Amino acid sequence: MGAILKKLAGISLVFYFFLFVLPRFCYEKTGDFWYQTILSDLPFNPRWEAERISSAEMEMIPSLLNQRFFFLGSGMQCFAFLGEDEKTVLKFFKHSPSLLKKGRFLWHRPFLDSIFDSYKLAFQELKEETGILFLHLNKTRSLLPTVTLIDKMGNPHQIALDETEFVLQKAGELICKRLRRQMEDQDISGAKRSLDTLFFALSRGYRKGIKNNDRAFRRNVGFSGDHALLLDAGSLLCDERVKIPMEAQKEVLQKGRNLQNWLLKHYPELHVYYMNLVQQMKEE
Structure with missing residues (x-):
């Protein structure tokens, strides 16, 4: 009986470690970021097309993106990276690759819709109050550069911005x-x-x-x-x-x-x- 109890106790400790200790350790080390979580298979949706910015504003975007961005934090909706200039923040929406494959992200869609609608509303009506400089909710071709993200552990990641959904915003x-x-x-x-x-x-x-x-x-x-x-x-x-x-x-x-x-x-x-x-x- 004693041997069985010891075995059960050992199994419980292993279970506790993998369920609570290891995830917490990984979160503290990585901020819950791995680059696959900012990639998606989301199709084009006209609902998410924001109004175009002026040509003068658009000319500024490449120079703002021509820098490395360092992990700043993780929220419920986005990962945030601070530019080397410490004046701009790049935010990537959180996705779950296993759930965003075709036919498997329908439950996630209302959540994304509300977030994307909110950012579109902010960009079009409260640009000055939110400091949003550029909004990219639909994938594009040959419009944007590839940027280098530095994660919490100091590892670099090359991200093609055309293929991601993101927000470029003033740092505050x-x-x-x-x-x-x-x-x-x-x-x-x-x-x-x-x-x-x-x-x-x-x-x-x-x-x-x-x-x-x-x-x-x-x-x-x-x-x-x-x-x-x-x-x-x-x-x-x-x-x-x-x-x-x-x-x-x-x-x-x-x-x-x-x-x-x-x-x-x-x-x-x-x-x-x-x-x-x-x-x-x-x-x-």
Whole structure:
């Protein structure tokens, strides 16, 4: 009996290792990235065709892509890579190759549709507020270069951009990092201006009838220079109700709760200023 229990205990340990320990170890080492997960067999879909950018804007894209991009992080929807210039971010949508073969990705399609629709909406209606420079949701031929991605372990990967779905976006400093830096520098007026800029960007989206279902407000809002950016544009949708000031205010109170709590804990003066800005939304 004792031998059987020992054997079962050993099997349980092995099972635990492969189920919990090994995946966690691999995730910490790789950030869950391997290049096959950004490749897909998705067919052309006119629904995902975004409006063309101007010829002047298009001329800038090759130079922005003519650099290496280093692993920055992994979210629910995308892998992000920061350019050597530290001013641009390349985001690749996550795919599961085994599920995206013909006839086997139908369950995944609604999820992709909502994400792609959101990024298309951001690119066409909130380009300035999201900092999206280029959107590529359908595969192309001989339009884009091959780029070098450096993964979390320092390994290079050559990726043909024509064959992938990706977003090129301005890099942004996260809002909490920016406010902390400004407050440590005793730049209270600068921190307040940052909050002003944030609310200006939010208001522009609401006035266009666009809401954001992402509740990770604190982690997904940042700044490029003096401009506030919605760094994650994967949860946007049209909702005419947010054009009503009181509804827009409710949105900010709900989605910005984690930022409110952070301000209250670390910078009560900024929290008061933030809540005054929220109140002003109802009075617009």
